[in-house]
Structures are given as C-alpha cells and as structure tokens.
Amino acid sequence: xxxxxxxxxAGKSSGTVDLDDAMFGIQPNVxxxxxxxxxxxxxxxxxxxxxxxRSEVRGGGAKPYRQKGTGNARQGSIRAPHYTGGxxxxxxxxxSYGQRTPKKxxxxxxxxxxxxxARENKVLVVDSWNxxxxxxxxxxxxxxxxxxxxxxxxxxxxTDDAVAxxxxxxxxxxxxxxxxxxxxxxxxxxxxxxxxxxxxPTAGDQPASRNDVERRGGEASAGTxxxxxxxxxxxxxxxxxxxxxxxxxxxxxxxxxxxxxxxxASETGSTGVxxxxxxxxxxxxxxxxxxNSMKYHTPDSPYYxxxxxxxxxxTAEHAEAAGYESPASMPDASEAQSS
Numbered sequence: 001x002x003x004x005x006x007x008x009x010a011g012k013s014s015g016t017v018d019l020d021d022a023m024f025g026i027q028p029n030v031x032x033x034x035x036x037x038x039x040x041x042x043x044x045x046x047x048x049x050x051x052x053x054r055s056e057v058r059g060g061g062a063k064p065y066r067q068k069g070t071g072n073a074r075q076g077s078i079r080a081p082h083y084t085g086g087x088x089x090x091x092x093x094x095x096s097y098g099q100r101t102p103k104k105x106x107x108x109x110x111x112x113x114x115x116x117x118a119r120e121n122k123v124l125v126v127d128s129w130n131x132x133x134x135x136x137x138x139x140x141x142x143x144x145x146x147x148x149x150x151x152x153x154x155x156x157x158x159t160d161d162a163v164a165x166x167x168x169x170x171x172x173x174x175x176x177x178x179x180x181x182x183x184x185x186x187x188x189x190x191x192x193x194x195x196x197x198x199x200x201p202t203a204g205d206q207p208a209s210r211n212d213v214e215r216r217g218g219e220a221s222a223g224t225x226x227x228x229x230x231x232x233x234x235x236x237x238x239x240x241x242x243x244x245x246x247x248x249x250x251x252x253x254x255x256x257x258x259x260x261x262x263x264x265a266s267e268t269g270s271t272g273v274x275x276x277x278x279x280x281x282x283x284x285x286x287x288x289x290x291x292n293s294m295k296y297h298t299p300d301s302p303y304y305x306x307x308x309x310x311x312x313x314x315t316a317e318h319a320e321a322a323g324y325e326s327p328a329s330m331p332d333a334s335e336a337q338s339s
Contacts, residue, residue: 011145
C-alpha cells in the first residue's frame with residue numbers, strides 16, 4: 001500500500017496513513033473515465049428544446065392558390081418549412097439524453113480518477129479540521145498550511161461536519177462533497193483532493209454487485225462482516241482438535257442421508273439430492289424435479305420417463321417444500337399414491 005503523510009489543520013505532520021491499493025493504486029483506465037464522465041454530463045442536460053413542425057404551426061390550412069394556371073410552383077400550405085413563418089423540418093424535440101452506465105464501470109472510473117491523482121501526489125489526508133467556528137479565514141489558512149492553496153481543491157467532508165462546510169463554501173476555487181457523493185467527474189475537475197481520515201475511501205466502501213451479494217449469502221446487503229464471522233468461528237474452535245465436527249455455518253445433512261454410502265450424487269439439502277452423473281436414480285429418492293419448469297413428477301406420472309431431472313426427492317411434500325409444483329394435468333400426490 002502507498003503511504004501519504006497525515007497532516008493536521010495547521011499543516012503539521014502527525015504520522016502516515018495507508019492508501020488502499022484497490023482505490024488509489026490501479027492503472028487509470030482513460031476510456032472508461034471518458035465514457036462515465038460523458039454519461040454524467042449528458043444526464044445533466046434538460047432536454048427541453050422543442051420546435052414546431054408544419055402541422056403544429058397555427059394557420060396554413062387553406063391552399064394558397066390553385067394547383068395549375070398561375071405559373072408558380074404548386075403549394076399546399078403557407079406553413080411549409082420553406083416558407084417564412086412555416087414549421088421546422090427535422091427540428092429538435094424534448095428528449096432524454098441520459099445514458100445507462102454499468103455500476104462496475106462507474107466504480108472503475110472512480111478508482112481510476114483517484115489513482116491518477118495519487119500518482120501525481122495530489123491526494124492529501126487531514127486528521128480533522130477542528131474549526132472552532134465557521135470562518136472562511138480559517139479555511140484559507142488551513143489550505144495554505146497543507147499546501148493546497150494554488151489550484152482547484154476538492155474537499156471531502158463528513159456528513160455531520162457543518163462547521164467545516166460553512167468555512168469552505170465561500171471559496172470560489174474549493175468544491176465540497178460528502179464521501180457518499182464522490183465521483184470521477186468532480187475528481188478530474190480539481191487538482192487537489194483533500195480527505196479526512198474518516199472520509200478516506202476504501203474498497204469496502206464500494207457497493208456490492210448483485211452477484212457478490214448472492215454469492216456471499218446476502219451478507220453484504222445485511223452489513224455483516226465476513227472476516228469477523230470467520231475470526232469468531234476460529235476463536236470458538238481453537239481449543240478443539242482439527243477432526244472435530246463442522247461448524248454451524250456449514251450445511252448440515254440429515255441422518256437418513258448421512259447413513260447412506262457416498263455416491264456420485266451431491267446433496268442439495270435435507271430433502272433432495274442432485275442428479276448423479278451416471279444418470280441413475282438415487283435409492284429412496286424416486287421423485288424427479290425439473291429446475292427449468294420447477295415441477296416434480298412421481299414414478300406413476302405419464303411425464304416421468306421424459307423428464308430430465310436435476311434433483312430427486314423422497315416425498316412429494318419435500319418437493320413442494322423446495323418450491324416445486326405438481327403439473328396441472330396430473331392428479332394430486334395423494335391420489336397418485338392411492339391409485
């Protein structure tokens with residue numbers, strides 16, 4: 001990790017702070033930054049410009065003169081585009097200029113912009129501003145003390161730091177942003193980027209994608225720290241031998257499934273097993289479940305032989321509990337068993 005000097009509001013050094021390589025140490029991707037900034041500026045456009053076509057201009061309903069006999073070119077309306085006061089041909093109409101940008105591209109552009117400023121040594125970190133009262137004079141003195149008096153400065157503040165926000169807001173060359181509002185365009189528009197220790201971005205601050213949330217079992221959306229859970233699990237099992245029982249986070253298997261010998265079919269839960277690679281039907285699990293249609297078929301179903309199963313169940317109740325439905329054309333599970 002790269003280190004930068006940690007400064008006080010008076011410009012004195014109070015140590016060093018590490019910059020996350022995932023945010024400040026990547027190779028800047030210029031095409032991605034260009035596309036994201038272009039999309040951001042396009043979304044700012046109001047798109048309210050409008051012109052009238054010949055059908056929208058008032059008047060011009062009557063033919064100006066007869067079709068033949070005048071020697072002039074034939075005309076149907078005095079509001080045609082080539083007439084003075086006529087409509088506009090192919091003129092602009094209200095529209096949205098917004099562009100859809102993938103979240104991964106937005107995050108990459110932000111990291112690229114931060115890395116570009118860090119590579120130029122334009123990233124400054126202050127422990128805290130500690131202004132007693134909102135005074136512009138104190139803000140000017142603080143910027144001069146940390147070496148950011150020249151050029152445009154982007155100051156990233158905490159949401160609750162109202163005193164510092166009121167101190168900086170009157171400076172024409174200073175732009176204020178909250179840590180949640182940080183974006184690639186504002187970083188590229190300013191020469192200096194000034195953070196506090198609480199607003200310094202890290203890779204964990206980036207929003208997780210849908211695939212990441214599903215892969216981690218929803219822990220990212222719930223705000224659970226995976227590292228804390230792993231460390232807690234290691235601490236609780238530190239006194240036990242390595243051959244002890246698996247921890248609670250691992251998937252448990254029922255007694256009926258554990259008593260059976262190991263096979264090529266892998267368990268998908270306490271009520272069903274995955275289809276074996278050899279195409280055989282697991283013993284005791286004769287009900288087929290199709291993942292595409294989310295329907296299950298019993299052995300006496302007319303669709304049983306033609307069904308390609310991804311999972312097998314022992315009872316129809318377990319198949320329904322797993323989210324599978326009985327086909328509408330076949331009888332209920334109880335009727336099928338009685339027949």
